[in-house]
Amino acid sequence: MIKKVLLFGYSRANLGDDLFIYILAKKYEEIQFYIHIKEEKYKKPLENLKNLQFLEEDRDLSIVKIQDFDAFVYIGGSIFMESEYSRHEVKEFNKFIKECNKYKKPFFYMTCNFGPYQTQEYLEMAKENFSLCQGVSFRDKASYELFKEIPSVCYAPDIAFAYNYDDIIQKKKAKTIGISVIDLSIREKLKEKQEIYEDYIKRIIIKFAKRNYKVTLISFCQFEQDEEAIQRIKKQIPEQYLNNVNTLFYNKNIEEFLKEYSSIKYMVCTRFHSMILSIILKQKIYNLYYGTKTENVIKDYNLFKKFDDIKNITYDIRLKKYHFKKVNDKTIKMIQNKAQGQVQRFECAVWDRH
Secondary structure (H helix, E strand, O other): OOOEEEEEOOOOOEHHHHHHHHHHHHHOOOOEEEEEOOOHHHHHHHOOOOOEEEEOOOOOHHHOOHHHOOEEEEEOOOOEOOOHHHHHHHHHHHHHHHHHHHOOOOEEEEEEOEOOOOOHHHHHHHHHHHHOOOEEEEOOHHHHHHHOOOOOEEEOOOHHHHOOOOOOOOOOOOOEEEEEOOOHHHOOOOHHHHHHHHHHHHHHHHHHHHOOOEEEEEEOEOOOOHHHHHHHHHHOOOHHHHHHEEEEEOOOOHHHHHHHHHOOOEEEEOOHHHHHHHHHOOOEEEEEEOOHHHHHHHHHHOOOOOEEEHHHOOOOOOOOHHHOEOOOHHHHHHHHHHHHHHHHHHHHHHHHOO
């Protein structure tokens, strides 16, 4: 039976990626998980997980003692966007997974998507990588279609759908709206849209504050400068509306954050996992998204008719209250059931390795 698992992931206190770790640790409390996180501020949101142990050294695959673990899981979303670093990482993991196979230790990729990619070379490198694994669970159908001929590859919705949030969901507060904010200045392909995006968010805040709504500006990741973008936007808000503007920053216990998030009635979702969470938490949603991963999920399940790509917004864009939509319970239940497929191959290994 699998008792010790080494995790790989994005460990910069980003809510979406921490949520993956949180869900795995909560779902398999009999397993001891390990992850390389050195800085205290990145440990803090996860430190209440009793079966997660932090490894103080930097991640270095060449010195990992494979025989000390029963399995390895790389759990992350957009971990296969082609770049010089990702090409290096795929080569590094190809070598590492081959070593895992020598020791008969299973390796899994979980809840990821592939791309964007530019070269056939990178695609072929990824195919070799996935062929070495015991399980590769993509979270979008577009990625799955690229690799479906590989036996280890499967598709299921994002693992964040596969968790029971009943103990977290709070009663919705009347006249509340949340806005998930990102910083476009650090995103090369989107930074030209920074002024238009931040002006649009400012106008949404004023529109709802005028109607006496409490507006909460939400940061999912301090490292990626969500908080800086929020501060810039707040400086543009006329003083008479600032009493109606709150902030919610993800830099504390994950459950506390989710409870506060779930109490909001309307949500403008820019980050991918703001949409996922808002669907599950039964909020009324308008998506102002920045990546194909969001569009893919929306189209996979025909979730929303109205959604806007940041790349296409202009200064004359207007948000209407009827643009917000709640996903019906039947659809949510169907997606949650399908999402259990994210852990299916891992679960087989957990129970079959006696």
